[in-house]
Amino acid sequence: MDYKMVLPEYSWKMLRFYCVDMIDRAETIRGAIVGKKPENKRWTDFENPKTVSWLTGVKDVTPRPYFIDYEKATTIVYPNDLEEPRKSDNLNKDKETLLAGEKVLISYDPDPSWGQRVKVAIERRGYYVSDSFWIAVPRLSAQLMHISYEVLAAVLSWDVSNAWVIEFLKSPSIPKRALDTIPFPANLSQGECQALKESMLQLEEEAKENRYESQKVKEANLTIDGVLKAAYHLDETTFERLRKVREWSSKSTPTLDVLPNHDQANWSTSGVVDHVDKEQGTITLWVDGFNELQTVQIVAAMPGWMLRPGAAFLTKFPRKYVKRGSIDFTSVDWDMLRPQPYMYMSEEELLGELTNAFH
Amino acid sequence: LENLPTPSTSLVNVESAKQRPVVKIAFLDVGQADTIIVSCSDTHEAIIVDCVNADAVMDYLEQEQIIYLRGVIVTHLHADHYAGVADLLNNYGLVPNIQEGGRLALNEFPNLRSPHKLSLDRDGHSASYEQPSVGAKRLAPSSLAKLALWSKQNLSSCVEIKEDGQRTHPPFVGTLAQNIQLLHPHHVNYSELKSIGLNNTSTVLRVKGSNSSALLTGDIEPDGWQYLQENHLGLQCDVLKFPHHGGAWDEVDTNILLDHLQPSVVVISVGTDNSYGHPSSGVFTALHKRCDIRLLCTEATEQCQHLVQSERSSVIHQLELQSKKSNNEFIPMKKQSCPCAGTVIIELGDKANVLQPEIRFHHETIIKPHFKRHKCNLNE
Numbered sequence: 001m002d003y004k005m006v007l008p009e010y011s012w013k014m015l016r017f018y019c020v021d022m023i024d025r026a027e028t029i030r031g032a033i034v035g036k037k038p039e040n041k042r043w044t045d046f047e048n049p050k051t052v053s054w055l056t057g058v059k060d061v062t063p064r065p066y067f068i069d070y071e072k073a074t075t076i077v078y079p080n081d082l083e084e085p086r087k088s089d090n091l092n093k094d095k096e097t098l099l100a101g102e103k104v105l106i107s108y109d110p111d112p113s114w115g116q117r118v119k120v121a122i123e124r125r126g127y128y129v130s131d132s133f134w135i136a137v138p139r140l141s142a143q144l145m146h147i148s149y150e151v152l153a154a155v156l157s158w159d160v161s162n163a164w165v166i167e168f169l170k171s172p173s174i175p176k177r178a179l180d181t182i183p184f185p186a187n188l189s190q191g192e193c194q195a196l197k198e199s200m201l202q203l204e205e206e207a208k209e210n211r212y213e214s215q216k217v218k219e220a221n222l223t224i225d226g227v228l229k230a231a232y233h234l235d236e237t238t239f240e241r242l243r244k245v246r247e248w249s250s251k252s253t254p255t256l257d258v259l260p261n262h263d264q265a266n267w268s269t270s271g272v273v274d275h276v277d278k279e280q281g282t283i284t285l286w287v288d289g290f291n292e293l294q295t296v297q298i299v300a301a302m303p304g305w306m307l308r309p310g311a312a313f314l315t316k317f318p319r320k321y322v323k324r325g326s327i328d329f330t331s332v333d334w335d336m337l338r339p340q341p342y343m344y345m346s347e348e349e350l351l352g353e354l355t356n357a358f359h
Numbered sequence: 360l361e362n363l364p365t366p367s368t369s370l371v372n373v374e375s376a377k378q379r380p381v382v383k384i385a386f387l388d389v390g391q392a393d394t395i396i397v398s399c400s401d402t403h404e405a406i407i408v409d410c411v412n413a414d415a416v417m418d419y420l421e422q423e424q425i426i427y428l429r430g431v432i433v434t435h436l437h438a439d440h441y442a443g444v445a446d447l448l449n450n451y452g453l454v455p456n457i458q459e460g461g462r463l464a465l466n467e468f469p470n471l472r473s474p475h476k477l478s479l480d481r482d483g484h485s486a487s488y489e490q491p492s493v494g495a496k497r498l499a500p501s502s503l504a505k506l507a508l509w510s511k512q513n514l515s516s517c518v519e520i521k522e523d524g525q526r527t528h529p530p531f532v533g534t535l536a537q538n539i540q541l542l543h544p545h546h547v548n549y550s551e552l553k554s555i556g557l558n559n560t561s562t563v564l565r566v567k568g569s570n571s572s573a574l575l576t577g578d579i580e581p582d583g584w585q586y587l588q589e590n591h592l593g594l595q596c597d598v599l600k601f602p603h604h605g606g607a608w609d610e611v612d613t614n615i616l617l618d619h620l621q622p623s624v625v626v627i628s629v630g631t632d633n634s635y636g637h638p639s640s641g642v643f644t645a646l647h648k649r650c651d652i653r654l655l656c657t658e659a660t661e662q663c664q665h666l667v668q669s670e671r672s673s674v675i676h677q678l679e680l681q682s683k684k685s686n687n688e689f690i691p692m693k694k695q696s697c698p699c700a701g702t703v704i705i706e707l708g709d710k711a712n713v714l715q716p717e718i719r720f721h722h723e724t725i726i727k728p729h730f731k732r733h734k735c736n737l738n739e
Contacts, residue, residue, distance in 0.1 A: 266450075266453060267450055267453070268446065268449035268450050269446060269449075270445075270501045270502075270504070270505050271501070272497045272501060286497050288442075288446065288498065288501055288502060288505075289412070289413070289414065289443070289446065291695060312501065312504075314505070319414070319450075319453060322414045323414060340501065340504055340505070340508075341504065341507075341508050342504040342507050342508060343500060343501070343504050345500075345504070347499065347500060347503065350500060350503045350504060350507055351436060351503070353507045353511075354436070354465075354503065354506055354507040354510055355465065357507070357510035357511055357514055357517045358465050358510070358517050358518070358519050359519075
């Protein structure tokens with residue numbers, strides 16, 4: 001079953017309302033396969049072979065985003081050394097123009113311990129690349145719509161493409177169908193394309209110098225975020241969710257839920273659940289020290305026993321809520337929620353329990 | 360007969376008063392409830408008497424640069440006196456520089472082990488003091504359950520507080536506790552006091568300054584006062600925290616009380632939104648006739664101004680303006696209430712000196728423009 005995990009199916013459908021498939025804007029092929037078996041190399045006797053520069057191995061060639069280490073380049077004889085793609089007299093079948101031209105490289109087999117699965121770099125020197133990369137080239141029709149290599153790279157490396165590819169991953173490698181069906185904004189304007197292009201060029205410049213935290217990088221990323229959030233019509237919640245996915249690492253807790261900041265949760269208090277709206281995902285609480293009932297979103301920290309009216313709990317949350325007299329609706333900064341002891345007792349029994357401690 | 364309390368001699372002159380450090384008392388504006396902070400800036404100590412708003416108390420402790428929170432006294436177990444105590448004990452560590460959390464002191468109430476409900480108080484309240492706010496019915500059990508849990512987890516910090524003729528000060532370490540004297544209830548009177556309501560078992564304390572004193576009376580009512588008066592002579596004080604938010608006392612009883620104590624300042628901790636009609640008209644009538652007493656109600660009520668809530672924003676604005684002029688101003692913000700004196704801060708030096716509110720500001724900027732039906736005697 002094709003089951004979506006990052007976003008629900010209807011969210012993808014909504015998002016696609018403003019998109020076309022990537023294949024409508026770019027052609028994608030795997031890099032060339034050298035192979036080891038001579039019998040698979042069908043052009044060993046090609047009459048006009050040529051020696052071409054050759055890039056292979058993602059970790060060596062693209063050690064960091066947007067950067068290609070050309071010092072790692074070697075050479076091969078084209079097409080004699082190759083199994084794929086096959087040389088063809090039919091220009092429509094011959095893929096050498098894609099191999100030999102400017103192109104966007106995408107890691108074929110990205111490191112699965114990171115949420116950033118789509119890693120791109122723009123290859124501008126016409127070096128041939130191995131099948132450790134996908135190659136994407138904007139179609140002529142797309143280039144007429146101002147979709148340049150930089151625009152393509154910006155879209156491919158952004159959060160929507162990344163999440164879409166993850167939805168497809170049954171193994172670490174990226175299947176062609178995933179690339180070809182990436183939602184691509186249908187109506188990028190010339191100005192938006194220009195902004196994306198300039199930002200991507202900026203990112204490349206900074207990447208050459210291994211600067212990933214500079215002000216220029218931040219500004220470029222902000223520009224790309226702004227353009228693409230608008231182009232995809234993303235609401236803030238969806239964007240934050242996609243960004244969280246992209247920022248995953250193997251060292252982080254594997255959850256899509258926003259995690260509480262326990263340092264912020266410093267005020268010890270108690271409360272009683274007034275009512276729960278499961279459809280809205282909200283819970284209304286009476287909390288000691290607040291004049292009004294507090295309605296907040298249900299968060300992962302709230303255990304099942306708590307999701308019923310009358311449940312009495314102890315917890316901590318930021319003191320600033322006490323000062324303000326209200327709890328942030330979207331707050332996740334709840335400390336552990338645990339049942340409040342003694343709440344089953346009558347007032348008289350409670351008084352007895354209390355005074356017993358004083359003898 | 361041997362166990363009966365012996366009337367004390369005048370408490371005012373017992374000790375060498377001049378050697379005492381200056382003590383400050385803050386009656387926080389917390390609405391229809393009590394939250395009182397006794398502190399000494401010389402020794403950086405504080406003792407809390409009742410608490411319903413832990414956050415406001417902690418802000419005050421921070422402002423006063425308190426290092427040692429010696430203890431918390433709960434005068435009696437009505438929610439409008441203990442509702443914030445557990446939160447205070449659980450959170451006081453957030454106050455910068457505070458090093459000691461102190462102890463929790465309660466009256467001894469062996470009768471509370473009985474499953475029987477307590478007798479009603481004079482004005483008809485049940486043992487569980489109901490507050491007219493959202494979730495009120497949850498406040499008392501939730502706060503009480505938290506207090507019980509804290510007590511179980513901090514047994515060594517739980518101390519009885521009772522006047523038995525031998526222990527005269529709260530059982531707290533430090534020097535501030537030596538300025539506080541236990542007056543009521545005497546342990547031999549417990550059973551009789553319980554029969555006339557929990558309010559009458561309120562712990563009554565005298566706080567002594569260098570040459571002035573304040574009487575903190577909890578919610579004691581006239582019947583309970585009789586016991587106190589019989590046990591102690593010379594109860595005169597400079598500052599009286601009027602019992603029970605000014606309720607349950609009529610004009611005659613109030614006059615007897617004031618004649619006996621002869622205070623120069625009377626503080627009534629009362630809430631705008633109280634549904635009990637506190638303070639009673641008899642209390643106001645008695646106080647109005649006494650030009651030598653300055654009356655300070657933390658909040659205004661409908662008796663002072665029709666639709667008193669409508670004055671709230673203007674009064675708050677004036678208090679905020681004043682707070683910018685004076686470092687002494689302290690305003691815990693509370694919704695649904697209209698401050699009059701707001702938080703009252705009094706220094707017990709050679710005489711009782713009201714630091715907040717400043718008298719002219721209080722009379723001219725707060726009372727006269729906002730509360731047309733006020734019951735104060737504004738002779739300065």
